[in-house]
Amino acid sequence: MTATLTTLAIEPLTRDAFAPFGDVIQADDTVRHFTINDGNTERYHDLAHIDPGQDGHAIVSIFRGLPRTLPFTVTLMERHPQASQAFIPLSGRPYLVVVADPTSTPKVADLRVFLCQGDQGVNYARGVWHHPLLALDAVSDFLIIDRAGPGDNCDVVQMEAPSVIPALD
Template sequence: MIHLPETQHPQRELLPQPLSSETFAPFGEVIEASAAVHHFTINAGNTERYHDLARIEPGADGRVIISIFRGQPRALPFKVEMMERHPLASQAFVPLSGRPYLVVVAPPGKAPGVEDLQVFLARGDQGVNYATGVWHHPLLALDEVSDFLVIDRSGPGHNCDEVALEPAGVITLRG
């Protein structure tokens, strides 16, 4: 636990766990080429297709768009002071730089508190698709500038809610 002067709220230590399809299921899907997902050979045997890895939901009147986000590296320990959600659609992040990154999530619904947060350490070959309404922290690249292919929604309506966390959480890595 990190100790702060009494004038500030205490912070809660958040320890990342490895990202897996099972542990991330309440928040969306893990996007990865693994033996556990539906896959088959195509293109006369030259390509293995890892099929239908995420439910991309553009919401009513929305359309699916593809962007590249270039994330600046975050230093650890990192203070988690806010979360966001997209109430109209899903949002997928697929790393292009092959570097690990952090994923911070909380269940959909009411604004989360620090006690609701879960932190995952994603490998550089794992993407995530946040289900509609799942609270998450914006992109958390580690070590170096990293590019991500982002699949999300464009369309009418307000599709980004942000909340401040008080007290904040602090992500640390042990061992």
């Protein structure tokens, strides 16, 4: 028996839409900001709740993602049960994030896909299911802030049925 392939809708990334899954990291007028360094710098302050979890500490890494081709079939999801994980694009290119609620094993009907612009980062809250990095168009670098510490901090599940992210219009 062949599973029906579900096409996922792609949503623009906004703070309100992404709030159940974590934080949008973006410098704009909707966040607290103020001038520092004798008027030379605008500080966009406290943009994400970085949660290294108990006995963990925050680390900074760079992930270099190969571009994914759309349409793309989603067959697995992962989560980090002990800490948050932030992705900040360094290459200025759009990318996709696929997320699902952390309260249960994700099903196709639970998946949400967001199109992130090259100036928008995301911080997945602790335990939020997400697909591994989905760079688009070209090899892209991302600054990652996540956890180092004792214990296993990556759960991976295969989806009960595949779903597809369509090509962008």
